[in-house]
Each structure stands twice: as structure tokens, then as C-alpha cells.
Amino acid sequence: MQLIVRHLSVYHNGVAVLTNVSTYFETGEITMVIGPNGSGKSTLLKALAGLVKYEGEIILPDGYEAVDELTGYVFQNPETQIIGSTVFEDVIFGLENIGLAPTEIEKRANYVLELLELSNLRDSDPYYLSGGQKQRLAIASILALEPEFLLLDEVTAMLDKSGKREVLEAIVRLKNLNKGIVVATHELDLFSQIADRCIYIRDGRIVFDGQPADGIEMYKREMGAEFLYR
Known part of the structure; x- marks a missing residue:
């Protein structure tokens, strides 16, 4: 299944954040979206989630009428998405x-908690979870809504090494279930381990779309000392 973007532009206070972006995303594929701060990475994901107004087209597969039926957005800080007083209530x-x-709710909740390895924490207070557990909970709560594409915005940025590993393993499991994963990230070497494809955005435009190793090399070369000491 494909999610196709054609000539997408997004403006904020009259200033272009994304300009004439055309690309596509596939289920069963992990796409890492890279670029400097302010390049438009998060804005692209928010457009795909229906969270910002845009010009151009987002072409949905047959059977879908709106992007928010097809996609689910997960924020960088999982605490912004925590609502329930227990893990189960949050999902x-x-x-x-x-x-x-109720029977369908129970079924879906049990499934995603098992998939994200949170079943043993279903009655726990989400705020006392580790960073990795909180992020997996945020993903589980979105996944329960059964989107075909998960849009992950810097989801490992606030995590320690153990938490990053937990989230990466969860993302790979979702890919193997034929979910499309689109992740905006600055953690190039981390996501190059699992990504199938890399999109590099600079100044609101796509300047590279291809193999992760090639995209990362181009980005590091262009950023130079700014990348090394960021």
C-alpha cells in the first residue's frame, strides 16, 4: 500500500516551510526523514497526519477518505500523549x-500491549514508566487505532541507550507486520541500522531520496562542522 505526496507545500505566517514536495511511502518499509533543525521534517509528518494545512495532494489508497484514517502520529515527548491513569486506560x-x-476495545488493547511488550504493566501508572516504556505506550495507543502508517517524530531523542533499543526493536516488529514507518530523526547512525530508505530535506525541499547510507553521507558532508558539534 502506498501513500503518495504530490507538490506538497506548507506555509506558516506566509513563510514556506515545505515547498513542492513530491514523494511516496510504502507499507512494510521504514523511511527515515533527516535534515537540519527547521528543514521541514516534522512539518511533513504533521501534513501526513492531517495536523497542518497544506497545498498540493496527499493521495490515499482506495477505501480511505482522510489522512487521519490511514496514519497515526507519535510525538517526541510521550508524556504529551499520556491521558489514562493506567497503561490500559491510556490505550x-x-x-x-x-x-x-467493549469486546473490540479489550481485544485491540490486549493485542497492542502484548506486541509492544507492555502487558505486565497494564495496571501501572504511565508516569512512573521508564522513558522507553512511555514511548512504547505512546506507539501502542496510536497502533490500537489500526493505522497503516505510523509517523514517529524524534521518538528516541529523549531516551537513554536502553530506551532507544526498546523503541527500535518495537519499530522493527511493526514493520514486520507490514506497517509503514516514517520517522523524522537526527539520530542518523541509530536509524540507519533499521531504515530501508532515507529522505533528506533541506530548506523545505527534498534533496535526496534513496539508500540510507548515501543520504547520511550527503547530509554529514553538507553539514560539516555544524553536524559534528551540534
Whole structure:
């Protein structure tokens, strides 16, 4: 399944943040989106999630009428998405809001908690989880809504080494379930371990779309000392 972007532009206070961006995303593929701060990485993900207004087209597969039916957005700070007083309540919040039957809610919640290795924490207070656990919970809560594409915005930036590993392993599991993963990140070497593809955005435009190793080499070369000491 493909999510296709054609001539996408996003403006903020009259200033272009993204300009004429055309690309696509596939289920069963991890795409890392890289670029300097302010380049438009997060804005691209937010457009794909229907969180910002845009010009151009986002072409959905047959059977979908809106991007928020197809995609799910996970923020950098998982605490901004925590709502429930327990892990289980946090996962079911969105499911209750869309009016699912209790049996379906229970089924979906149990499935994503097992998949993200959180079943043993279902009755725990989310705020006392580790950073990696909180981020996996944020992913689980979105995944329960059954999007085909997960949009992950700097989801490892606030985590320690152990938390980063937990989240990377979870992302690979989701890819193997044929989910499309789009992750905006500054952690190039970390995500190059699992990414199938790399999109490099500079000044709101795509300047590279291809193999991660080649995109990262181009980015590091262009950033030079700014990258090394950032």
C-alpha cells in the first residue's frame, strides 16, 4: 500500500516551510526523514497526519477518505500523549472515543500491549514508566487505532541507550507486520541500522531520496562542522 505526496507545500505566517514536495511511502518499509533543525521534517509528518494545512495532494489508497484514517502520529515527548491513569486506560482512551464495542476495545488493547511488550504493566501508572516504556505506550495507543502508517517524530531523542533499543526493536516488529514507518530523526547512525530508505530535506525541499547510507553521507558532508558539534 502506498501513500503518495504530490507538490506538497506548507506555509506558516506566509513563510514556506515545505515547498513542492513530491514523494511516496510504502507499507512494510521504514523511511527515515533527516535534515537540519527547521528543514521541514516534522512539518511533513504533521501534513501526513492531517495536523497542518497544506497545498498540493496527499493521495490515499482506495477505501480511505482522510489522512487521519490511514496514519497515526507519535510525538517526541510521550508524556504529551499520556491521558489514562493506567497503561490500559491510556490505550483504550482513543478506542472509546471512536465508539468501539467493549469486546473490540479489550481485544485491540490486549493485542497492542502484548506486541509492544507492555502487558505486565497494564495496571501501572504511565508516569512512573521508564522513558522507553512511555514511548512504547505512546506507539501502542496510536497502533490500537489500526493505522497503516505510523509517523514517529524524534521518538528516541529523549531516551537513554536502553530506551532507544526498546523503541527500535518495537519499530522493527511493526514493520514486520507490514506497517509503514516514517520517522523524522537526527539520530542518523541509530536509524540507519533499521531504515530501508532515507529522505533528506533541506530548506523545505527534498534533496535526496534513496539508500540510507548515501543520504547520511550527503547530509554529514553538507553539514560539516555544524553536524559534528551540534
